[in-house]
Amino acid sequence: MTSWDRRILVVGAGFAGAVHARALAEAGYEVDVIDQRPHIAGNAFDSVDDNGVRVHRYGPHLFHTNNERVVDWMARFTTLVPYEHKVLAEVTPQLLVPLPVNRRTIAEVFGTPLPDEAAARAFLDTLAEPIDAPANAAEYLYSRIGRRLTDLFFRPYTRKMWAMDLEEMSAAVVQRIPLRTDDEDRYFPNDRFQFLPADGYTAMFERIFDHPRIRVSLSTSFAPAMRRGMAHCFNSMPIDTYYGDRFGPLPYRSIRFHHATEQGETAPAGRAATVNFTDAGPFTRETDWSALPHHRVLPTGRRTLTREEPCDYRDNGFERYYPVKTSDGRYDAIYRQYKALADREEGLTFIGRCGTYQYLDMHQVINQSLMGVASFLAAASDAPSGSSASASSEPSYQTQPG
Numbered sequence: 001m002t003s004w005d006r007r008i009l010v011v012g013a014g015f016a017g018a019v020h021a022r023a024l025a026e027a028g029y030e031v032d033v034i035d036q037r038p039h040i041a042g043n044a045f046d047s048v049d050d051n052g053v054r055v056h057r058y059g060p061h062l063f064h065t066n067n068e069r070v071v072d073w074m075a076r077f078t079t080l081v082p083y084e085h086k087v088l089a090e091v092t093p094q095l096l097v098p099l100p101v102n103r104r105t106i107a108e109v110f111g112t113p114l115p116d117e118a119a120a121r122a123f124l125d126t127l128a129e130p131i132d133a134p135a136n137a138a139e140y141l142y143s144r145i146g147r148r149l150t151d152l153f154f155r156p157y158t159r160k161m162w163a164m165d166l167e168e169m170s171a172a173v174v175q176r177i178p179l180r181t182d183d184e185d186r187y188f189p190n191d192r193f194q195f196l197p198a199d200g201y202t203a204m205f206e207r208i209f210d211h212p213r214i215r216v217s218l219s220t221s222f223a224p225a226m227r228r229g230m231a232h233c234f235n236s237m238p239i240d241t242y243y244g245d246r247f248g249p250l251p252y253r254s255i256r257f258h259h260a261t262e263q264g265e266t267a268p269a270g271r272a273a274t275v276n277f278t279d280a281g282p283f284t285r286e287t288d289w290s291a292l293p294h295h296r297v298l299p300t301g302r303r304t305l306t307r308e309e310p311c312d313y314r315d316n317g318f319e320r321y322y323p324v325k326t327s328d329g330r331y332d333a334i335y336r337q338y339k340a341l342a343d344r345e346e347g348l349t350f351i352g353r354c355g356t357y358q359y360l361d362m363h364q365v366i367n368q369s370l371m372g373v374a375s376f377l378a379a380a381s382d383a384p385s386g387s388s389a390s391a392s393s394e395p396s397y398q399t400q401p402g
């Protein structure tokens with residue numbers, strides 16, 4: 001085995017890059033990681049601010065999954081603090097109701113007593129409009145929950161987040177949104193594992209990268225010449241940028257974060273960590289970081305609240321957050337053209353959110369990355385010698401999405 005066979009370039013120090021780097025290093029490869037940002041952890045980056053509070057710079061990152069193997073992998077690098085996220089929606093400054101919509105939400109919005117689930121379901125039936133074949137998201141929601149709840153919780157959010165009206169969106173998009181008539185108020189009720197890393201994501205990434213065969217270079221943008229001398233490049237940069245936008249750009253929605261300081265160590269009683277806004281203003285939600293476990297790091301008597309203002313990525317320094325999915329699938333079609341080019345490349349694999357142009361939660365990126373490395377190692381069949389931790393010494397990971 002030559003030194004050439006042992007060197008891997010990983011572009012991006014977010015979850016996709018970090019998991020690839022660690023798994024490959026443990027299999028005996030020498031791994032160079034680069035990131036154009038001055039910090040590791042990608043969009044999961046967090047740091048303690050002047051108010052002594054841990055703030056996730058790119059919006060709140062709540063870990064939730066049913067995939068036990070992903071949890072086992074993360075637990076090697078951090079202590080997991082249980083945390084079940086709950087969200088309130090501000091109907092008026094005086095009226096905060098659970099989101100996703102549940103029995104209490106319906107009762108409080110309409111000011112009507114709904115003592116149990118049956119009463120809530122019967123009441124929803126009176127609101128639902130008889131639309132047999134909903135042609136779009138608005139009609140689907142009207143047919144399930146009527147106009148008032150649709151126009152309060154879904155219409156303004158969709159306009160702010162996607163710059164679209166519900167009429168422009170396919171019914172399939174909103175069919176996945178949970179609408180409950182019981183009292184379940186957890187944001188991720190179907191996920192068995194929900195937690196936050198005890199000392200933050202950045203500290204966890206430091207431990208993931210802490211391996212003698214991993215070198216990390218920050219504030220370093222990818223250049224094609226960097227692939228020279230590398231056996232393989234795992235690349236989480238935007239795939240359209242890599243190919244010079246030759247089939248057109250793949251658009252994203254982005255978010256501008258507005259931070260404010262409030263007096264007081266802790267959030268007022270009854271306030272959730274995240275409050276969504278239902279008004280027509282520019283903000284979708286506000287996070288009070290002090291309400292998340294282990295996020296008050298130093299006592300200062302002050303706390304930080306962050307409001308999110310969605311926008312086009314071109315209006316936010318090309319910060320790419322959410323791939324734009326239209327009902328006609330035109331951007332997915334462009335992505336497939338880039339992917340076809342990439343599939344013909346030797347020694348190059350696009351990974352992660354921007355490499356594969358899809359919104360992925362953290363657990364999905366970890367799972368995909370572990371599966372991707374397992375396939376790579378299987379194809380390479382003879383992993384380089386001198387490895388102190390072979391792939392087989394790691395827990396095995398499922399080869400189908402969890």
Ligand SMILES: Cc1cc2nc3c(=O)[nH]c(=O)nc-3n(C[C@H](O)[C@H](O)[C@H](O)COP(=O)(O)OP(=O)(O)OC[C@H]3O[C@@H](n4cnc5c(N)ncnc54)[C@H](O)[C@@H]3O)c2cc1C
Nearest residue numbers: 012014015016036042043059061062222237352353361362
């Ligand atoms: C606002 C927001 C909230 C989210 N909340 C949650 C949540 O609550 N729970 C959850 O599970 N997931 C959440 N996610 C998703 C989570 O952020 C992603 O799953 C995860 O960050 C994907 O990791 P990644 O490595 O693919 O991408 P990233 O984290 O974006 O990392 C990619 C890295 O590549 C670098 N890079 C790009 N181009 C280049 C280049 N040319 N040269 C060098 N480096 C480059 C970037 O600087 C970046 O650091 C959220 C995402 C957003 C946007």
